[in-house]
Amino acid sequence: MMEFALFRLPDGRAWLGEGPFTSLAAAPAGGGAFYVNDFDLSDPQPWKVPSKLHVITSESLPKAIHLNGSQKPRVTWAKPATEWFKMAFRRIRREVLAKKIEKMVPVLTETGTLVSGDPRRLLESVMNAPGNMWGYAHVTPKGGFLGATPELLFKSHGKNLETMALAGTAKPGQQEAFLNDVKEIEEHEIVVRFLCERLQTLGEVSREPRSLCQTAGLVHFQSQLSVKLSEETDPAQLVPLLHPTPAVGCLPRDEASLAKLREYRQQLKVPGFFGSPFGFIENDGTAHVVVAIRGIAWQGDTISLPSGCGIVGGSAFDHEWRELRLKREAVLRLLALHS
Template sequence: MSSDSFAFLDLADGRSLVGRGPFASSAKPPHDGVAFYRNDFGLTSTEPWLVPQHWEVVGRNEVAAFIAETDGVPTCNWEPPDASDFAAIFQEISAAIRTGTFEKTVPVVVERGTLEEPPGHRLLATAAGSEEPLLGYGFSDGISGFAGASPEQLFSITGTILKTMALAGTARTEERDVLAVDEKEIREHEYVAQSLVSKLGDIGRVRRGPRGIMELGSIVHFHTPIEVDLIGDESPAQLVRRLHPTPALGPLPRTPETLQQLIDWRRRLGTPEDFGAPFGAILDGEFHAIVAIRGLWWHHREVILPAGCGVIEASRLVNEWRELRLKREAVKARFGL
């Protein structure tokens, strides 16, 4: 892997892990030290662990300086997504829900753009320095990469404590009071929270916190914290497979068939393979992983901005299309695009 490659991940305690390449790919994490975890949405990588040549733990506000990119983000010319492609898949999903194949699933729409010049590591530097509750992340080989600031932690393990969250249900900040009583959004959130609790019940004692609202500038989400006192010795990779994709990004029920159908829908809409996938790192025996959303994917000058929406029986096409635009606008504002 290129010596120009670079990765970073914000940790939940206000620090960030940064790593510089070349990265050595491995099927298993090292017994000690540091490795990043990168996989695609279908978890098909046989060597998801990336061991950096050099690494360091720094404050969040120091990551951009560590990347050493001083120029701003290049201007981007965007092409609006085609609503007809999404509408066709939305109708297929609605039909599958009516027949009982799905209770919920999450299609993704992408907006494409062209940067005036290749960004190098500049998009990583822009994603760095996120304020809580956002968790910045990114990987770049100097030509291609992805970077963002995710509101969703897949899970973290410190000692015998696993922490995760249900994050689903979206509205504009000025509609916060309406979100709090919106039955459709509450139902969508409960699908996610209850599914997570059921997936974790056989590996430890589960504690579900109260549903609250996470504020993210222009948008808000329902948020429920979940903790588990682990009783077994499952590896991070095993726990990733247990939890990913949560119903916030994946199908409910989650079976090989429903997951493959969702992947097929994602591919038809041009979704990057690792959008919504886990991106994480192991450090001093602790593991932290975010869900790679609210970000950009690029190759040379071409850039893709994906966004997903949870579709249930009560969903309506125009409302979901509006939510997708809202999420994309938040990403553009974060990157100054």
């Protein structure tokens, strides 16, 4: 199979779309299409209609993508360099303290070399990810990306829209301290405030109390939000309204701050998929769009493993550096990716 896309819901239902794909600017009325774009939303036709669509399970996956007995990948990782990231951290923190920005999320990417095996084999782990995660993948003959994310950008059907704020991170077992961590709460509430302001333009917003989301070896603050839309809205219009949220982007989300964010992403060589919207629309018009984090990308023999951290006034470099490592380790565990 030359090109394919995959999307798995937390309830285990999953779809595999075979290329060649037809590209559309808006979601097709009959559904059955994937939403694939990069972080900068540079594809004006991000809805991809596959030439063949299969409902798949973890059992039927290997045959569906012709894994033919290939082995799980083995990767030699290079130690991530601190200096570029440290420089970005200092600059962003200076801007935050000067009240020019409220928050920004730089991304550190660890790179590795594929020694043996086939990265597509990792899709078996994606299909078996925990029940509070969404699985995603887009693979071409030259490379691809895949992962399992705990972060929903939105789910829409008719006049109902659901979304979440997922920000603030700790290790399991540190819940007590985490629940009262002023910096982590601030980071989370910035995202909630942004989402509420954006969503109020669409209809009546309700928020559930902040709770904990434990998934794949990490704990996050999570707030569920829902909107009764005043009118049905094309999911294609909802993406640019919400993406990027301050959970993966910046606040304020004006052109100057976004340009700075893009500049940092280029300097730090962040793969385009990381933090981007990825989704699927079902035949009944239910659209699921997630934030593509907790994943890897590959091109030829080069593997990229990105992780991001939110910088606010209370951020300290050592703490953020440790958080980045925890997130990358969580991805390696989740995908059972061995070095």
